[in-house]
């Protein structure tokens with residue numbers, strides 16, 4: 001299997017641990033790393049922005065010592081400014097905040113960069129691509145949500161997928177380069193359209209843990225389906 005970096009049609013796979021056995025979290029992370037995950041997607045929920053509570057920076061810090069994968073924190077947190085430093089110190093290379101959760105989005109993203117991490121911005125299904133036009137120069141990643149955030153295992157909203165192309169068009173016109181990652185209900189049957197729309201990374205949660213062959217087989221199959229979708233689309237350039 002070619003390494004993603006050497007593979008012109010690679011799509012990065014970022015497992016979400018939401019579907020894992022959280023009582024064995026560090027073992028589950030080790031399995032994902034051994035399975036070839038490109039980075040770990042850490043879903044942080046505050047019980048306010050979304051109706052669920054998950055993990056905080058102390059849990060991330062203890063996982064950091066046990067894994068060499070890049071960590072990406074997806075902060076589903078209302079007004080997250082006070083937590084940005086905690087997640088960077090805990091070892092997150094990228095911090096993704098929700099456009100809808102930040103009163104001063106530009107300032108929040110600039111703070112992430114000042115803290116030395118890569119900044120990402122996430123969009124709820126109802127939030128248009130145009131709402132982040134003014135911050136595209138501050139982010140390296142746009143996370144397009146294809147579920148309403150808050151829970152793993154929800155049905156993928158295929159109607160939101162065209163937003164991937166809309167974000168990429170906006171970035172092109174602004175002369176900015178961003179990666180679009182799609183999060184929500186990604187599985188073998190949903191990964192193709194999001195990749196053909198231009199996504200170059202996908203978050204995968206419950207599909208990994210539902211697969212009868214286990215996490216390794218699930219990552220392998222979804223990675224191959226994503227590569228096939230890129231080949232079919234004939235889009236092996238940056239998009």
Ligand SMILES: O=C(CO)[C@H](O)[C@H](O)COP(=O)(O)O
Pocket residue numbers: 016018019041043074076147148149150151152153154183184185186203204205206207
């Ligand atoms: O941000 C999220 C939910 O808010 C999760 O990353 C996402 O839902 C992953 O789980 P699944 O693949 O099961 O949808």
Ligand SMILES: [Fe+2]
Pocket residue numbers: 016041042043074183203
């Ligand atoms: Fe997520």
